[in-house]
Amino acid sequence: MSTLAPPRPAVRATASTGLRGPARLVVRQHLRAFQLLILLTVLIVAGLVAVTMWVGHDAAAFARTGCQVGSNSPTHACAQSVRDYMDSQLRLSTARNWIQLLLVLLPAVYGAFMAGPAIGRELESGTHRLAWTQSVSPARWLTAKLAVPATAVVAVTLVLTAAHAWASGQAEQYTDEWYMDGLRPTSGVLPLTYALFALAVGTLAGLLLRNTLRSMAVALVVQGISVYGFGKVRPHLWPVVTATYSSRIDDFHPGRWVVDSGYLTSTGERLPFSTCADSSEVGDTCLNALGITGRYVDYHPESHHWPLQLVETGILLAVAALAVYASYRLLRRLHA
Structure with missing residues (x-):
């Protein structure tokens, strides 16, 4: 006479919560x-x-x-x-x-x-x-x-x-x-x-x-x-803002990221601030001789923070x- 093994309890299917493969x-x-x-x-x-x-x-x-x-x-x-x-x-x-x-x-x-x-x-x-x-x-x-x-x-x-x-x-x-x-x-x-x-x-x-x-x-x-x-x-990933001034004296503006700055001549030519540094002429003589009438500043304002980051x-x-x-x-x- 043979005996049958009792059936195994049904295993409930559960979703695996761990990594596989x-x-x-x-x-x-x-x-x-x-x-x-x-x-x-x-x-x-x-x-x-x-x-x-x-x-x-x-x-x-x-x-x-x-x-x-x-x-x-x-x-x-x-x-x-x-x-x-x-x-x-x-x-x-x-x-x-x-x-x-x-x-x-x-x-x-x-x-x-x-x-x-x-x-x-x-x-x-x-x-x-x-x-x-x-x-x-x-x-x-x-x-x-x-x-x-x-x-x-x-x-x-x-x-x-x-x-x-x-x-x-x-x-x-x-x-x-x-x-x-x-x-x-x-x-x-x-x-x-x-x-x-x-x-x-x-x-x-x-x-x-x-x-x-x-x-x-x-x-x-x-x-x-x-x-x-x-x-x-x-600094060159987003267009800069250019500010021009009639004064030749540079001043500081907090919050600006200055990319470039220098002098402007009467013809619109840009010259660096060091233009007259090695000149033997004293005071404004050198600046006047070059026809410098003002200055320019290329800078990024704080509003350019995210455009620069996203680019x-x-x-x-x-x-x-x-x-x-x-x-x-x-x-x-x-x-x-």
């Missing part, structure tokens, strides 16, 4: 790197918040003293209070400068990671073929290689950018003009743009060279050239999109 493999391969990135981000933001709150407490204490920065107070108490307050503000400025440096360097690290450990090492060692034989197409493999790091990079960059913007808003002293603090690749949308640009360029470098060290070196060089190059051409963002994202497209085309040729 190549995305899960990418996370497992670089789990330590992702964990380190998250840990460093948490520590950096916590440190910046602590410094900002400390400085805010010092600023509130200074306000209660009734002293003012720049006032010629005869009392020693005010002099010491002002000195302590300025030292406290300097600590916040130093912390902000470190965050700015980090936001400049991180995209280069992202690009080197994509070019080296994420792409170049697998192509160099041949381990990518194993994934391609496990019902994973090359396009899907590359998509996972791009999507997982991009998600982590976007999250980290947004958190650091927001923390830096918040700390900058708490500063009372040692603040930069809008064209210094707002047009470096450390504020607005530029940190995220440079991060995505670095991922795309690093991916293309890894696929082209298929060597870990060479791919990382090329990605770092391209990122460095991009940051340096845009630093040089940034640079558009250029970088367009190049990044081309790099991603070229990566998929190159991968198709390699697979064929």
Whole structure:
């Protein structure tokens, strides 16, 4: 007589909440790197918040003293209070400068990671073929290689950018003009743009060279050239505003990002301010001899902040999109 085993209880189908397929493999391969990135981000933001709150407490204490920065107070108490307050503000400025440096360097690290450990090492060692034989197409493999790091990079960059913007808003002293603090690749949308640009360029470098060290070196060089190059051409990404004056004496207008300035002659010719610097003629004699009647100033007002940022963002994202497209085309040729 035979007995039948009792039927197994029905397993209720549930939707998987975790990553699957190549995305899960990418996370497992670089789990330590992702964990380190998250840990460093948490520590950096916590440190910046602590410094900002400390400085805010010092600023509130200074306000209660009734002293003012720049006032010629005869009392020693005010002099010491002002000195302590300025030292406290300097600590916040130093912390902000470190965050700015980090936001400049991180995209280069992202690009080197994509070019080296994420792409170049697998192509160099041949381990990518194993994934391609496990019902994973090359396009899907590359998509996972791009999507997982991009998600982590976007999250980290947004958190650091927001923390830096918040700390900058708490500063009372040692603040930069809008064209210094707002047009470096450390504020607005530029940190995220440079991060995505670095991922795309690093991916293309890894696929082209298929060597870990060479791919990382090329990605770092391209990122460095991009940051340096845009630093040089940034003032010319949007048309400047020109102001002319009948006076020959230059004056200072806060909030203006001056791109060019000099003298104007009666014929409308532009001459630099150093025109008569080496002349032996004294006073206005040299200026009168050249027919100089006034001066000009080419500048960006604060309203040009976002147009300048968005033009640079558009250029970088367009190049990044081309790099991603070229990566998929190159991968198709390699697979064929």
